[in-house]
Amino acid sequence: MxxxxxxxxxxxxxxxxxxxxxxxxxxxxxxxxxxxxxxxxxxxxxxxxxxxxxxxxxxxxxxxxxxxxxxxxxxxxxxxxxxxxxxxxxxxxxxxxxxxxxxxxxxxxxxxxxxxxxxxxxxxxxxxxxxxxxxxxxxxxxxxxxxxxxxxxxxxxxxxxxxxxxxxxxxxxxxxxxxxxxxxxxxxxxxxxxxxxxxxxxxxxxxxxxxxxxxxxxxxxxxxxxxxxxxxxxxxxxxxxxxxxxxxxxxxxxxxxxxxxxxxxxxxxxxxxxxxxxxxxxxxxxxxxxxxxxxxxxxxxxxxxxxxxxxxxxxxxxxxxxxxxxxxxxxxxxxxxxxxxxxxxxxxxxxxxxxxxxxxxxxxxxxxxxxxxxxxxxxxDRRDDVIISGGENVYPAEVEAALLAYPGIEAAAVVGVSDDEWGQRVVAAVVSHLPVELDRVEPLLRSRLAGYKIPVGIERFDALPTTSSGKVQRRFVRQQMAKRLAKLPSKQ
Amino acid sequence: MxxxxxxxxxxxxxxxxxxxxxxxxxxxxxxxxxxxxxxxxxxxxxxxxxxxxxxxxxxxxxxxxxxxxxxxxxxxxxxxxxxxxxxxxxxxxxxxxxxxxxxxxxxxxxxxxxxxxxxxxxxxxxxxxxxxxxxxxxxxxxxxxxxxxxxxxxxxxxxxxxxxxxxxxxxxxxxxxxxxxxxxxxxxxxxxxxxxxxxxxxxxxxxxxxxxxxxxxxxxxxxxxxxxxxxxxxxxxxxxxxxxxxxxxxxxxxxxxxxxxxxxxxxxxxxxxxxxxxxxxxxxxxxxxxxxxxxxxxxxxxxxxxxxxxxxxxxxxxxxxxxxxxxxxxxxxxxxxxxxxxxxxxxxxxxxxxxxxxxxxxxxxxxxxxxxxxxxxxxxDRRDDVIISGGENVYPAEVEAALLAYPGIEAAAVVGVSDDEWGQRVVAAVVSHLPVELDRVEPLLRSRLAGYKIPVGIERFDALPTTSSGKVQRRFVRQQMAKRLAKLPSKQ
CATH class of the missing domain: 3.40.50.12780 (ANL, N-terminal domain)
Structure with a gap:
C-alpha cells in the first residue's frame, strides 16, 4: 500500500x-x-x-x-x-x-x-x-x-x-x-x-x-x-x-x-x-x-x-x-x-x-x-565497460557507434585510460584498411556527442584483440592504448 | 509497491x-x-x-x-x-x-x-x-x-x-x-x-x-x-x-x-x-x-x-x-x-x-x-469520551458495562474528573432504585477490570442527564460528579 x-x-x-x-x-x-x-x-x-x-x-x-x-x-x-x-x-x-x-x-x-x-x-x-x-x-x-x-x-x-x-x-x-x-x-x-x-x-x-x-x-x-x-x-x-x-x-x-x-x-x-x-x-x-x-x-x-x-x-x-x-x-x-x-x-x-x-x-x-x-x-569496477571521466559516465557503445558511422572505420573499441586529473580519459582504437584521416574524425564526433565523450586519442590498430566468442577484450585494448598514448593532451 | x-x-x-x-x-x-x-x-x-x-x-x-x-x-x-x-x-x-x-x-x-x-x-x-x-x-x-x-x-x-x-x-x-x-x-x-x-x-x-x-x-x-x-x-x-x-x-x-x-x-x-x-x-x-x-x-x-x-x-x-x-x-x-x-x-x-x-x-x-x-x-479533547488517567486510556463504555452487570444498577455513566496528579480520575454515576450497596460494587469490578479503570468514586443519581435523543450528557455528569467528589482519595 x-x-x-x-x-x-x-x-x-x-x-x-x-x-x-x-x-x-x-x-x-x-x-x-x-x-x-x-x-x-x-x-x-x-x-x-x-x-x-x-x-x-x-x-x-x-x-x-x-x-x-x-x-x-x-x-x-x-x-x-x-x-x-x-x-x-x-x-x-x-x-x-x-x-x-x-x-x-x-x-x-x-x-x-x-x-x-x-x-x-x-x-x-x-x-x-x-x-x-x-x-x-x-x-x-x-x-x-x-x-x-x-x-x-x-x-x-x-x-x-x-x-x-x-x-x-x-x-x-x-x-x-x-x-x-x-x-x-x-x-x-x-x-x-x-x-x-x-x-x-x-x-x-x-x-x-x-x-x-x-x-x-x-x-x-x-x-x-x-x-x-x-x-x-x-x-x-x-x-x-x-x-x-x-x-x-x-x-x-x-x-x-x-x-x-x-x-x-x-x-x-x-x-x-x-x-x-x-x-x-x-x-x-x-x-x-x-x-x-x-x-x-x-x-x-x-x-x-x-x-x-x-x-x-x-x-x-x-x-x-x-x-x-x-x-x-x-x-x-x-x-x-x-x-x-x-x-x-x-x-x-x-x-x-x-x-x-x-x-x-x-x-x-x-x-x-x-x-x-x-x-x-x-x-x-563500475559497470563493465563504463568510463568515468571527471564524474561523467561514458558508455563505450555510444562512442563506438559514432566512430563506426565514419566511412572507412571498420571496427572500434572505446576504453578509458587512467588519468591523474580526470580519473579516466576516453580513448579509441579503430581498425581501418582505407586511408582514413583520423584527424578529421573528431569534428564529426563533436556534432553527435557531448564533449566529455570525445576520445582524446584515436589510434589505428590492424585488428582488435577479441575473445574466442568474438567479443572485444577491452582490457587488452586499454593496455595497448595506455602504452601508445603515454602522454595525453591535458584538456578535456 | x-x-x-x-x-x-x-x-x-x-x-x-x-x-x-x-x-x-x-x-x-x-x-x-x-x-x-x-x-x-x-x-x-x-x-x-x-x-x-x-x-x-x-x-x-x-x-x-x-x-x-x-x-x-x-x-x-x-x-x-x-x-x-x-x-x-x-x-x-x-x-x-x-x-x-x-x-x-x-x-x-x-x-x-x-x-x-x-x-x-x-x-x-x-x-x-x-x-x-x-x-x-x-x-x-x-x-x-x-x-x-x-x-x-x-x-x-x-x-x-x-x-x-x-x-x-x-x-x-x-x-x-x-x-x-x-x-x-x-x-x-x-x-x-x-x-x-x-x-x-x-x-x-x-x-x-x-x-x-x-x-x-x-x-x-x-x-x-x-x-x-x-x-x-x-x-x-x-x-x-x-x-x-x-x-x-x-x-x-x-x-x-x-x-x-x-x-x-x-x-x-x-x-x-x-x-x-x-x-x-x-x-x-x-x-x-x-x-x-x-x-x-x-x-x-x-x-x-x-x-x-x-x-x-x-x-x-x-x-x-x-x-x-x-x-x-x-x-x-x-x-x-x-x-x-x-x-x-x-x-x-x-x-x-x-x-x-x-x-x-x-x-x-x-x-x-x-x-x-x-x-x-x-x-x-481526546476521543469523545476517553478518560486518560496517568497515561492510560479508559473507555467509559467498558466500565459502564461492568457496572451494569451488578444486579440492581439500572444505568451508569462513567466520566473522568480533573486531578492534579493523574490528569483525570475515573468516577461513575449510577442509577439504582433498589437498595444497592455501592461499597460492594468495587470488589466485583476488580475481578473484571484493570485497577486503573476502577472508579475512585461511585455516586447515586436519580436519573442521568440525557439529550433529547436519549444520549447521556457526560459533560453534565462530569460537572455534578466534580462537585460531589470535591476531595477524591489519592490512591489510584
Missing part, C-alpha cells in the same frame, strides 16, 4: 519560514518562505502553459536558484521533473526528450540555443526561459504526494548507448534522505554545498534532501576549486559532495589547510585513486567515500565519518535505505545487487530495460565489488 | 557492534553485537517451539532487556510481536489473546500467574518464561522485512469497550523514526530514557527507534521519579518521553534544577494541565508537547525544541510522517484526521473497525483540536 507524503517544501515553508533554504554566491539567501512563494508562482506559470499532474517538465539549464525553484514548482503541480545534462548535444538531448515527452521544456539564457534546437529535433514546442511565473492562480497546488508517484526522471547513458530515464519516486528520495541523515547525523544548522550538476542524481538530491531536512543548500553554479575552498573555510558549510576529480582540484588549488566546520565530504561518482583520500585527510578534509548510482537515488553505501580513517578505500556499509548483496562469498568479488526503498521502480517507458535490470526484485548494478568480514563494501 | 527494509538490529550489530544498545540500571549495558546475539538465540528458541513467519508472539511481562530482546527475536523470525498490558486482568488479556491467536505467550517471573490464567482462558498453551533461548539453530534468521508487513500489534481499548489490535508495520516504524529524527535532530551519542510501559506504542517505539538510529535506550523497569531525575541529571540522557503525570511527579520529587544534557522531554499521552509545562521549563527541562496515537505509531505532531518556548500548550506541527487535517477552518475546532506512512493499515482481524476508522484514506482520530494560522495544532 502506498502512503501519502506531505510536500516537503510546503512543510518547511510553514515550519521554518525564516530558515535559509538556498544560499547562492554573495547574494542574499532565499528563505523557505520565499522559496515556497517563488515555487508557487512558477507552479501557476507551469499550469498556465498547460502542465498537469503526471506530465513532465524538462529543464535544460545550469545550476541556479531558478532551477531549484522550477523543480519544486513542478512537484507543487504534481508533475514530473526531468533535469537534462547541458553538456549533451542537441541530438543527444532530443533522444531523451523523445522518451520523456515533456509538456514543456524550460531553459536559461545560456542554454536557450541548445534547448531550442533539441526541442525542435524532438518535435516539441519552443522552450520557455525560466522563471516561468505568473501572478494568476492557474494551478491546483498540492500539499501531499503519493510515495510511489514519480518525482523526477534522471537520464543515465545505457550500456547500449541509449539513454535510460530512471524513475525516482517521492518514496525513493524520502528513504534516501532519511537513511543519509541516520548515517551522517542531522544538525538543524547544516549547510550542504552543491557543486555537482543538478541533472545528476548526486547534485539533484542535495536541494531535495535539504528541503526534507529543513536545512540550507549552498548552490555553486559551477565547480570552481577556489570558490569551493573559500566556502569550506568560511565556517558555514558542514557537508560537501564531490567527485574524485573535484577533490583533486580542490587539493591542487592551494596549499592551505582545510580545518573547517565540515562534518563530511562525500566522495563518490567513480573510483578514487589511491593516495587521494589520504592527501585530503592530511589537509583536514573529513572525506568519506560513497558508492551510489542513479537507480538508487544517490548513496547506497557510505562510510560513516567515524569509520573513515580506519577504512580508507572502502565505500562503507549499506545505508538503511537499501540492502546490498554481492554475488560472491565474503572477500570475493562479484556483481553488486541492491534492493530497498531508495531503489528505482524502473526506467521510464522502457519495460525491456526495467525487466533486464532486475532479477528477483534485486537491481543488478553491473558494478563489481566485494565485502570484507565487517560488511564494508569495496567497489572494484 | 512495497520495499524491503534491512533488519535494523542486524544492520546496527554489523555497523556499530560496540555501541551500547540497551542500558538498564547499574548493570553493564548491552552492545548492539550482544543484543543481536541474544536476539538470535531467542529467535532459535521461538522457532524451536514452533513460531514461524507471520505468527504472533505475545508478551505479558514488565519492562526489561529480555522484553526488548524478545521483540527483536520475534522480528528475526519474521513473526509479529504482541506486547500486552500487564495492568489488565486475565479476562481482559484473554480477550486480546483470542484476537491475536499467538503461537506462543512469553512472560516473566512477576507476570507468570497472570499470563498462565489469561492463556488458559483464551484456550492457549502454557506461557514460556523469558528468555526462551536455545543454542540449537532452529530458526531461519531474516535480514530484511517487507515494509508493509506487520512488526507489532498494539492493543488499544476501543470506544465500545472492546480492545482493538493496531497493526504497525515495519514501514510505519521506519517513517515514524525518520520523521522524529528530522524534527528533533539526531546525534550519534543520543540516549533515550524509556520509562513508559513497553506495551504502549510510546514506550515500544523507543527501543525500535534507537535501533534504527544506532543509539542507546536506557530502560527503566518502572517509573520512579527519583531514578528518572537522577538519570536526567547524570548528563548521559539526551531524550525522555513521559506522560503528564510522570512530568508532575518528577517536578514534585525534589526542588533541584534539571540543568542537564537533555535535548528534549516529549510530553504526550493526554492533555497537559496549564502551568505544568511552564513549571517544567522554569526548572530547566526542555519540554515539548507531542500529540500521538497508537494508530500513528506514536508521534503525529511535536513541537520542535526551538519552538517550544513560544508555543507552550500547542502540540506543535505535523511531522513529515503524517499529514494532519482538522475538519474545520483555521482557528476553529474539529476532528483531527491523519494519513501518511506512519499511519496503521488497520486493526488486526477486525475489518469492521478498520472500515469505520478510515474515511477517504484518512484516519478519523475522534480527537478534537484546532490549527492556528501557523499550522500549530492544539488538541482540545
Amino acid at each position: 502506498s502512503a501519502m507524503l506531505p510536500d516537503w517544501l510546503t512543510h518547511r515553508a510553514r515550519g521554518l519560514p525564516r530558515v535559509t533554504a538556498i544560499a547562492a554566491g554573495r547574494r542574499r539567501g532565499l528563505s523557505y518562505a520565499a522559496l515556497y512563494e517563488y515555487a508557487v508562482r512558477q507552479a501557476h506559470g507551469l499550469a498556465a502553459v498547460g502542465v498537469g499532474p503526471g506530465e513532465r517538465v524538462a529543464a535544460i539549464a545550469g545550476t541556479s536558484s531558478d532551477f531549484v525553484i522550477a523543480m519544486h514548482a513542478t512537484t507543487l503541480v504534481d508533475a514530473i521533473f526531468v533535469p537534462l545534462n547541458v553538456r549533451l548535444t542537441a541530438h543527444e538531448l532530443a533522444e531523451q526528450l523523445r522518451n520523456a515527452e515533456p509538456a514543456v521544456v524550460l531553459c536559461d539564457l545560456h542554454c536557450e540555443a541548445l534547448a531550442v534546437e533539441a526541442a525542435a529535433l524532438a518535435g516539441l514546442s519552443k522552450p520557455f526561459r525560466m522563471p516561468l511565473e505568473t501572478e494568476e492562480e492557474k494551478a491546483q497546488i498540492v500539499e501531499a504526494h503519493d510515495s510511489e508517484s514519480c518525482h523526477s526522471i534522471v537520464y543515465t547513458s545505457g550500456t547500449a548507448g541509449h539513454a535510460k530515464g530512471v524513475v525516482l519516486t517521492y518514496g525513493n528520495f524520502w528513504a534516501s534522505a532519511s537513511a543519509s541523515a541516520l548515517n551522517l547525523g542531522l544538525d538543524p544548522s547544516d549547510r550542504w554545498l552543491a557543486c555537482l550538476p543538478l541533472n545528476h542524481v548526486g547534485g539533484l538530491s542535495i536541494p531535495i534532501r535539504s528541503a526534507i531536512y529543513g536545512t540550507t543548500v549552498e548552490l555553486h553554479s559551477r565547480f570552481e576549486p577556489d570558490a569551493v575552498n573559500r566556502a569550506v573555510r568560511s565556517g558555514d558549510v558542514t557537508l560537501l559532495s564531490v567527485v574524485p576529480t573535484m577533490l583533486r582540484r580542490m587539493l591542487n588549488a592551494d596549499d592551505l589547510s582545510f580545518g573547517s566546520s565540515l562534518r563530511a565530504v562525500l566522495v563518490g561518482g567513480g573510483p578514487v585513486a589511491p593516495g587521494l583520500l589520504e592527501r585530503a585527510t592530511e589537509r583536514g578534509l573529513p572525506v568519506v567515500q560513497t558508492y551510489g548510482l542513479t537507480e538508487a537515488c544517490s548513496q547506497v553505501t557510505t562510510l560513516a565519518p567515524s569509520e573513515a580513517m580506519s577504512h580508507l578505500g572502502s565505500a562503507g556499509r549499506a545505508l538503511l535505505s537499501a540492502e546490498v548483496r554481492v554475488d560472491a562469498s565474503v572477500g570475493e568479488a562479484g556483481e553488486i545487487l541492491i534492493r530497498g526503498p531508495a531503489v528505482t521502480t524502473g526506467y521510464f517507458r522502457n519495460p525491456e530495460a526495467t525487466k533486464a535490470a532486475f532479477s528477483d526484485g534485486w537491481l543488478q548494478t553491473g558494478d563489481i565489488g566485494f565485502f570484507d568480514k565487517d560488511a564494508f563494501l569495496t567497489v572494484l | 512495497s520495499a524491503m527494509l534491512p533488519d535494523w538490529l542486524t544492520h546496527r550489530a554489523r555497523g556499530l557492534p560496540r555501541v551500547t544498545a540497551i542500558a538498564a540500571g547499574r548493570r553493564r549495558g548491552l552492545s548492539y553485537a550482544a543484543l543481536y546475539e541474544y536476539a538470535v538465540r531467542q529467535a532459535h528458541g521461538l522457532a524451536a517451539v514452533g513460531v514461524g513467519p507471520g505468527e504472533r508472539v505475545a508478551a505479558i511481562a514488565g519492562t526489561s532487556s529480555d522484553f526488548v530482546i524478545a521483540m527483536h527475536a520475534t522480528t528475526l523470525v519474521d513473526a509479529i510481536f504482541v506486547p500486552l498490558n500487564v495492568r489488565l486482568t486475565a479476562h481482559e488479556l484473554a480477550e486480546q489473546l483470542r484476537n491475536a491467536e499467538p503461537a506462543v505467550v512469553l512472560c516473566d517471573l512477576h507476570c507468570e500467574a497472570l499470563a498462565v490464567e489469561a492463556a488458559a482462558l483464551a484456550g492457549l498453551s502454557k506461557p514460556f518464561r523469558m528468555p526462551l533461548e536455545t543454542e540449537e539453530e532452529k530458526a531461519q534468521i531474516v535480514e530484511a522485512h517487507d515494509s508493509e508487513s506487520c512488526h507489532s500489534i498494539v492493543y488499544t481499548s476501543g470506544t465500545a469497550g472492546h480492545a482493538k489490535g493496531v497493526v504497525l508495520t515495519y514501514g510505519n516504524f521506519w517513517a515514524s523514526a525518520s520523521a522524529s529524527a528530522l524534527n528533533l535532530g539526531l546525534d550519534p551519542s543520543d540516549r533515550w530514557l524509556a520509562c513508559l510501559p513497553l506495551n504502549h506504542v510510546g514506550g515500544l517505539s523507543i527501543p525500535i527507534r534507537s535501533a534504527i538510529y544506532g543509539t542507546t535506550v536506557e530502560l527503566h523497569s518502572r517509573f520512579e521519579p527519583d531514578a528518572v531525575n537522577r538519570a536526567v541529571r547524570s548528563g548521559d540522557v539526551t531524550l525522555l518521553s513521559v506522560v503528564p503525570t510522570m512530568l508532575r511527579r518528577m517536578l514534585n520529587a525534589d526542588d533541584l534544577s534539571f540543568g542537564s544534557s537533555l535535548r528534549a522531554v516529549l510530553v504526550g499521552g493526554g492533555p497537559v494541565a496549564p502551568g505544568l509545562l511552564e513549571r517544567a521549563t522554569e526548572r530547566g527541562l526542555p519540554v515539548v508537547q507531542t500529540y500521538g496515537l497508537t494508530e500513528a505509531c506514536s508521534q503525529v505532531t511535536t513541537l520542535a525544541p526551538s519552538e517550544a518556548m513560544s508555543h507552550l500548550g500547542s502540540a506543535g506541527r505535523a511531522l513529515l510522517s503524517a499529514e494532519v487535517r482538522v475538519d474545520a477552518s483555521v482557528g476553529e475546532a474539529g476532528e483531527i484526521l491523519i494519513r501518511g506512512p506512519a499511519v496503521t493499515t488497520g486493526y488486526f482481524r477486525n475489518p469492521e473497525a478498520t472500515k469505520a476508522a478510515f474515511s477517504d484514506g484518512w484516519l478519523q482520530t475522534g480527537d478534537i483540536g484546532f490549527f492556528d494560522k501557523d499550522a500549530f495544532l492544539t488538541v482540545l
